[in-house]
Amino acid sequence: DADVTQTPRNRITKTGKRIMLECSQTKGHDRMYWYRQDPGLGLRLIYYSFDVKDINKGEISDGYSVSRQAQAKFSLSLESAIPNQTALYFCATSPPAGRDGSTEAFFGQGTRLTVV
Amino acid sequence: AQSVTQLDSQVPVFEEAPVELRCNYSSSVSVYLFWYVQYPNQGLQLLLKYLSGSTLVESINGFEAEFNKSQTSFHLRKPSVHISDTAEYFCAVSFRDDKIIFGKGTRLHILP
Numbered sequence: 001d002a003d004v005t006q007t008p009r010n011r012i013t014k015t016g017k018r019i020m021l022e023c024s025q026t027k028g029h030d031r032m033y034w035y036r037q038d039p040g041l042g043l044r045l046i047y048y049s050f051d052v053k054d055i056n057k058g059e060i061s062d063g064y065s066v067s068r069q070a071q072a073k074f075s076l077s078l079e080s081a082i083p084n085q086t087a088l089y090f091c092a093t094s095p096p097a098g099r100d101g102s103t104e105a106f107f108g109q110g111t112r113l114t115v116v
Numbered sequence: 117a118q119s120v121t122q123l124d125s126q127v128p129v130f131e132e133a134p135v136e137l138r139c140n141y142s143s144s145v146s147v148y149l150f151w152y153v154q155y156p157n158q159g160l161q162l163l164l165k166y167l168s169g170s171t172l173v174e175s176i177n178g179f180e181a182e183f184n185k186s187q188t189s190f191h192l193r194k195p196s197v198h199i200s201d202t203a204e205y206f207c208a209v210s211f212r213d214d215k216i217i218f219g220k221g222t223r224l225h226i227l228p
Contacts, residue, residue, distance in 0.1 A: 004159075033215070040125060042206060042220035043160075058215070090159060094216065104150060105208075105216050107159040 003027045006091050006108035013081050013115055021076045021111050023091030031094040032074035033105065034058075034066060036087040043090065049074055081115045088112050118143045120209050122219035129197055130227045137192040137222045139181075139207030149190040150208040150216070151181055160206060166190060177201075199226045 004025045013019050023032065030051045035043040035058075045058030047066040055066060063085060067075045078085055089112075092105040123138040141147060151163040164175040171183040181192045190207060207219040 035218070040220060042122075043218040045215060045217070048215050056215075092160075092216075103148075103210060103216070104162055104165060105152075105160075107152075107161070109159045 004091060004093055004106055004108040006089075006111050008111060009109065010112045011114070013113070015082055015115055017081050019078045019081055019113070021078075021089055021091075021113070023074045023076070023108060025072050025091075025093045025106075027093050027095075027106060028071075029093040029095050029106070030071065031096070031103070032068065033092040033094070034064075034074070034076045035090045035092065036060070036085075037090060037110075038087050046076065078113075078115075081113075083115045086113060086115045118147065118209055118211060118217050120207050120217055120219035122207050122222050124222050125220065126223045126225060128225040128227055131199055132196050134195050135193065135197050135201075135224065137205050137207075137224065139190045139192065139219060141188050141190065141207075141209045143188075143209065143211065145211060148210045149181075149183060150210070151175075151179070151190070151192050152206040152208060152218075154204045154206065154221075156203070163192075163205070197224070197226055199228070202226045 007022045033048040034046040049068045065077045091108040094103045094105045119142045121140045129135045149166040152160040153163045154160045164173045166183045174180045179194045204221045204223050206221045210216045
């Protein structure tokens, strides 16, 4: 089983609909992230959470919201989907900084979202 | 503010030829540097990372990257590429105890 699981893997939705993307992890990490990937733009950070009570906006949070239901679950919502939110969405987790201050991200397989 | 620049969006290279994928970062403080690889239709996985110590880091599949503080670079190299190296490569930077920022990616095309 994957350590970081995203559901659904693919979704087509209509403009104006509300949609939720879910992420769960079995790595026991406190930190979770949502990124979106667009061709030529790389990965851009939407929201991140360093523990259950900590939610932070990333560089492109407008139009999105998140919920950290538990240490292992971090959901991304599009309240009213629009076509330019069509993208590949990735959830990631990371452990707290180690003694040397380092951390690294572990990714899910991605959710391909199409808004028509 | 931290940022990561990958200078090439696509790099075509013949099989068994050497390759260099460039990455520059900007930060006023010490950073940790990463290269991630994304194979077609898959998520991202860590290729290698620089935390401290030796400026040359290696991966298990023949890639290496060298941290150059004066040039604020962390270029990725491989002396001889294989068709299986076809993927998109992302450079990333993280400041101690902070979020991870990614570059825009470089697509590596291996030509037969």
